[in-house]
Amino acid sequence: MVFISKRSSRLLLSVFTAIGFGLSISAWIMKPAPTPPPNIVLFFMDDLGYGDLSCTGALDYTTPNLDRMAAEGTRFTNFLAAQAVCSASRAALLTGCYPNRLGISGALGPNSPIGLNPNEETLADLLKEKGYATGMFGKWHLGDNKQFLPLQQGFDEYYGVPYSHDMWPLHPAQAQANYPALRWIDGNEPKQEIKNLDDASQITGTITERAVSFIRNHKKKPFFLYVPHPLPHVPLAASPKFKGKSARGIFGDVLTELDWSVGQILGELKQQGLDKNTLVIFISDNGPWLNYGDHAGSSGGFREGKGTSFEGGHRVPCLVRWPGVVPAGRVCNKLLTTMDILPTVVKLCGARLPKQQIDGVDWITLLKGDNTVTPRDHFYYYYRKNSLEAVRQGDWKLVFPHPGRTYEGFLPGQGGKPGPSTETHEFPAGLYDLRRDPGERYDVREQHPELVAKLEKLAEEARADLGDDLQKRTGANVREPGRVSK
Template sequence: MQKQLVHISVMTLFLLTAPVACKKDKKGEQYPEKPNIVIIYTDDLGYGDVSCYGAQKIQTPNIDRLAKEGVKFTSGYASSATCTPSRYALLTGSYPWRNKKAKILPGTAPLLIDTAQQTLPEMLRKAGYYTGIVGKWHLGLGTGNVDWNGHISPGPNEVGFDYSFIMAATQDRVPTVYIENGNVVGLDPEDPIAVSYKENFPGEPTGLENPEMLRMKWHHGHNNSIVNGIPRIGFMKGGDQARWIDEDMADRFLEKAQSYVRGHKDSPFFLYYAMQQPHVPRTPHPRFAGTTGLGPRGDVIAEADWCIGEFLKTLEEEGVLENTLIVFTSDNGPVLNDGYYDDAVEKLGDHKPAGRLRGGKYSLFEGGTRVPFITYWKGRISPQVSDALVCQMDLLKSVSRLVGGETTGTDSRDMLDEFLGQNTKGRETLVLEANGRTAIRMRNWVMIPPYEGPGISRNVNIETGNADSYQLYDLKMDIGQWENLAKTYPDTLKQMITRLDSIKKN
């Protein structure tokens, strides 16, 4: 009996002191085989909106920390210049223009991702991860005619997420409720929810007909149902107890993200933390209102940075920061007036949301898709600035190699070495998209085909990239895209036209 106890003690000591299974990187250094993966995804944050990318009027110390201690990419891209397509590409690793339904969706749209389709969370789940999403979804729910008063399916939980706490679409669209694992949070069965994007419900006030009820004036398109004094896109009635308070949204999502980490810190986890800032309506918590001098848009960027800082503190306190790969980026470029009068234009001053880039949200110019893009892994990634061309949809294949997962038939490329700061080669080509129009970047060149339509979007006052002839820009010499070299370099132009056609056909 005594010998058996000694044997057990020795075995216990061995197990307690045995090293965690590790892989080796290109430098021979070891890293955990299954690190936690966190994607922090902001909404409409521009290339020049954070101080580590050149902003001077807004200070973002927590995002700056990620950049200072990680890899700051100067050529990191969303796939698209609008939200739904970029989110689709991020989670599926596929170009969104291959799916004709991948466009900005109403809150009642059916699920965009096929439940049999390969996704980043599903790949990670099969690799042994617990997977979660907290924040903005905007990829559709159900199969049509959603019953908001019952269990809503299919949704995030059917495409790879074990846990979900989301808003269905955007903060400016109905339904204005949180949904947790397919169920509306705090719903009173005696006050059922009804939602429509076609017509209003009898007796329900709207921003168009009841301006006296508004605390935020609409500029274009946002004049339907009023919630918390803010007119929205779409019509909704009922669910009064379940409706969110806009100023509390950042705190609510942060609390859920922190709780998720605390509850799953003992095994590998994946968290898609999809923040709503600085998308409209911009409603900073009173703690941040007026703190930047740039109006609510600047204030919610400061709020988002604070949330990121608090989230990092949680990772540290729970002892998992050194075993967590963090990716920080944005779904598309910036926009000022996107439906409301909120002083974003009037108080802009010298701040340049897109930095030196031309265009912004909805645009084929660089400001539409080139976004802040940072990878951070404490003690594992050497601090650096990388010019490698990378895209968010590359995370699927890259993370798959990191964790030993499997991927098939995808536009995603293995950029793991680039994301870990061990290589600066990057992609050679990338197709960019804005509202169904495509352009191509190849090495340092960008080519935009001719498109009909206005050169400036009337409502948001952003250059679209439309022109009646081909545009060719050398980004190495002209990052602002002011000199069209299509006639100067006809061979390069022809090569890029051929490459774009080839990628779109295959």
């Protein structure tokens, strides 16, 4: 047995205390700093088709910055716009809702009496509440009255155009339309007029400059940068630096400049040391406006295009990059939509979900590389004011009889003028297996009556919830758009 004196005991206690204190200090010093919330950069192209990037099959021009983004991140090949038309698609992106739930449809014109209801909580609202700087540079198109503009919808800064830049007196197909002058909007205030194609050729460069400046000005706090480019929607215009540079004509020139824009913004993130803590998403609002011919993009072989409920209208490119978080060089074929951006981003950033019902789903686990999960089970193809034209579950799509737009059988236009199309073509019902028939050419209803019954039941759930103009039904859970104050 070993006896230790009181003096020795006190000495040992002091030694052990010092060691413990030193270890705790060492652990405190070595403890990594908490990871700051990620910055978010969201690109939203206009009328860019699934086949309009060189990494998705484009010919006669290249998109090296976007191809690099795909190589350094994940390309989602089964990503759908919520509706195949401008204002509706944008409402869905910013709110996480089917646009018809919000009372938004079509493409709102100048002086629209309605807009996105300020009572809706946008992605910008939710991130701003969490301390993010929020900036938007590009096309709004959710109501041009001041009460609907971006500064009233959660954005700290806005510079862009209030609606599509073909809604002006020089519209090639509606020359007599009584459109007002198209002006840039700075915050809430109209600024210089975009008078002609020379002025329009500065759109992409101006938006890029503003976006880069926003990153520089807010590099010390988390930010949400929304860049909804107005192009390649017609009328096409490229700056002198890019005009005539591609073998694809003006459309290729415009895509080359848009790719440059993405490269400038990605480069600025790296320059400011923000590259590894920034989630970058690149998507489009809908498919190509095919009757514009050589001034339109490519649906990548999917059926039809913008303004239809076929895959060419809804299927859009989706590239996601976040070094060290989103797997590089990966292709994911799981079903996702623009509505799913909001719940995913707010969860990543530690923000809350909107208080009212939304339709988006969180796909963070899939985003980070777990292909065993399937976040989205089904999708409703609504169009016009509130017409349910198709439903999808997994890879099966049931199209209902409906009148609609078709480009098939019409010679496309040339030189910026549209060719004919019809809005009243009668589409028959059809069941399509998108695994083997992504072009929706072979109706297999007779072979799979049990699937037809299952999808019709899903459609009935949609009609009860959101309504269906084709059946003259009102949904139980639709909300009112914002209306211009008298």
